[in-house]
Amino acid sequence: MRNAIRLDSTTILTIDNSGCIGEKDADYVQVPNEIVAYFATRVALLEQWCAGAEPSHLVLANFTGETAWADYVRGCQRQFEEIGKDLPPIVGSTESNFSALQSGLSLTMIGKRKFTPTIVNCHYFVIGRPLVGQQVMEHRQDVANLCELYTLLQADVIKALWPCGSKGIGVEITAFTGQRFDCTVDMKSSAGPATAILVAVEETNIEQLYQAISAPIYRLEKIEAF
Template identity: 40%
Template sequence: MRHELLIDGFVITSDNSAAIGEKLQDVVYAPDSITAKFAARVALLEQWAAGSEPQAVLLHNFSGVEQWNAYLAGLTELFAEAETVLPPISGSTETNMPTLQSGIAVTMIGKQNRDLAPAESLRWFVYGVPLVGEEVLTKTDQIADLGLIRKAFDSAVIERIWPVGSKGIAQEAALLMDRHVEVSADLDLNCSGGPATCVLLGVNPANKERAQRYFGKNLFLMEFK
């Protein structure tokens, strides 16, 4: 669930993950570095959605001291994939109590540096496919590519981005437009987007065909009614 906070031009975003990792009682097994990468992915995409770039990252590690380096590696990998600078990272680790399941939270503090076009003025697409659980690990070719998104921003192929969360594409479209909307696309509109495996992209109408060529088969046109 999105809980973005805006204070005097600073944007604070966060995401967390529980019972996903390498502990015996975790519900979903995943390498700790991957768990951290996808938690940070959501926070980074929410920064971009607000027209912001992260200036600092806080890592909250409830899993134990042994997991810190793996979590740090996941954050480093994420920013490398996004082809953007890794900000300074600080945080804390639970060392007093052993935990039976993994737990991590990532908070990013950023500064707005991009003007946002009104949502109603853009053509909107879904980029990537909504995936959850094990699908995130097995269907990586269907996940929105952060590096492509970053380049699309920098070359004005896209104007805005909006990550899809656990309530699905239809709910995020309503939040984006700030009103009830009926939307159609060649995807499951109510399926959870998991760790933002898909995103909504706002495109200047003049760049519609350019965006379709750029993103290829994992780009789906949205129609609003």
């Protein structure tokens, strides 16, 4: 697992936060609140799949204000619609006593383990480019598509996946594989809301991966020790 927490043998907890991103004048990145929740859902969902789990409940902590709640729920709904799944039940709370100058959202996802990821006898690829902030909106075609990934995960073409974050792909590669690899994509840039994903695929399924994925694909090449 990456950042997921295992509460018991089957229950998995994942979380993603967004700060200073939204519709308020003082927000660092100006985007609709619905998009903020959409990408928060994306990250928490990928963390669930990374741990071999499927989500069952969502918990929203809304620091933006009461008017943002419906937009946040729509963002969550939109992400689940894209992967063809029903939106799990949502509960949460809104800070309504005080008005913040900037937006803030925390999304916690509760799920149940459904499968066991493996990287044994697999080749490794990066799906999508590392992007952050406004880059995410400007280069949507380079963001790994969750519907495509989910379809391949369900078909057992992707044996395991690993979302990349702010520390860069190089750090994530080591954590995912336990080995050293090189890649033509920028290894140090932040991947923001998991715009780039590491996947493990067996040799016989590599061609199917290339046929199904619309975002850029980068193959990892092992660095041999001298």
